[in-house]
Amino acid sequence: MDKPGFPPVGVIIPNFNGVHLLRRNLPFVITAAAAYPGACSIIVVDDGSGDGSAEMLRAEFPSVRVVSHETNRGFAEAIHSGVEAAEAEFLIFLNSDVRPHEDFMAPLIRHLEKTDVFSVSPLVLDEDGRVNPVSWRCYRMKRGRLRALRWNSDDLKSTVPKESLFASGGSVALRKSMFMALGGYLPLYKPFYSEDFDLGLRAWKRGWRTLLEPASRVVHERKGSISENVAADRVRKTRVRNRFLLEWTHMPGKDLMLFLVPGYLSQFIRRLLRLDVVYVKGFFAALRRLPEALRIRAEIRKHQVLDFWRIIDSIETNFKSNTDG
Structure with a gap:
């Protein structure tokens, strides 16, 4: 019987040619769903797989709801289809290469009942048990670029949840209504990468926080479905392009002109000298989408209550606050 005080949860798992990942990791998700004191449903969105993923799911995991795309649409649209199909207000997005601990759900969900919390990240572990830096995100300007602050598990000197800039799209709990109000993941970043960074920033600018909850834990495999199904050069070009687009969309104009633009020029020259063709292609691919990025930038400002x-x-x-009170 479901316990009072634990709202229904929908778990959404996007999948593309990940039949082996689903077989390996979905049993852990099902165990965690059964351990959650409230109702929990699991939706796998098969994004045009050609490896029999959907057929396997229906045969081997009948309790899991399958939503199928006839063709591959990319990460964002797979998530959007899952969100549309989900009935719960509180959702958890999990990649197929993520293996959750049995008790990971409840610590995440308890934060979402606060009206100013948009999303919550679990502590993400590598397969060897080490804390993955994707668990907590914050950035500063260094050497002409926006760079992630370094940290390690020793920095978590208490079990108190910590604010984070965004939660990885591969393991995050969030409110459906807020996700929809933000417009979900933006097509600017299709087919993958930086959607979660952008989403977290847009939420923060509205005053909606993201938290890291150390009491909730998942294991993230080193090699996921993107690296297995997409050419390495295309993956890197997309990463480069989307990082430029993210900065052009969100960074204050003063910082763009004083720090980032000179940094771009310096790095571009170095990459040219090294004949880094993939980086150059990523930069020009971003330039082609600059008008769209600027339009989104202007739209974000209409709802912004906090600056970067x-x-x-x-x-x-x-x-840096280490108090447990």
Whole structure:
């Protein structure tokens, strides 16, 4: 029987040619769903797989709901199809290469009942048990680029949840209504990468926080479905392109002109000298989408209540606080 005080949860897993990942990791998701004190449903969105994923799911995991795309549409649209199909307000997105601990759900969901919390990240572990840096995100300007602050598990000197800039799209709990209000993942970043970074920033700018909950844990495999199904050059080009687009969309204009543009020029020259063709292609691919990025930038400003550096200062200060009270 479901316990009162634990709202229904929908787990959404996007899949593309990941039949072996689903067979390996889905049993852990089912165990965690059964351990959650409230109702929990699992939806796998098969994004045009050609490896028999959908057929395997229906035969071997009949309790899991399958939503199928006839053709591959990319990560964002797979998630959107799952969100549309889900009935619960509280959702958890899990990649097929993520293996959750049995008790990971409840610690995430308890935060979502706070009206200013948009999303919550579990502590992400590597297969050898080490804490993965994707668990907590914060950035500062260094050497002309926006760079992630380094940290390790020793920095979590208490079990108190910490504010984070965004949660990895591969393991995150969030509110469906807020996700929909933000417009979900933006097509600017299709087919993959940086959607979660952008989403977290757009939420923060509206005053909606993201948290890291150390009491919730998942294991992320080193090699996932993107690296197995997409050519390495295309993956890197997309990463480069989307990082430029993210900065052009979100960074304050003063920082773009004083720090990032000179940094771009310096790095571009170095990459040219090294004959880094993939980087150059990624930069020009971003330039082609600049008008769309600027349009989105203007739209974000209409709803913005917090500026970029105020958000960063809040997250860094909160992380350095070691009190348990």
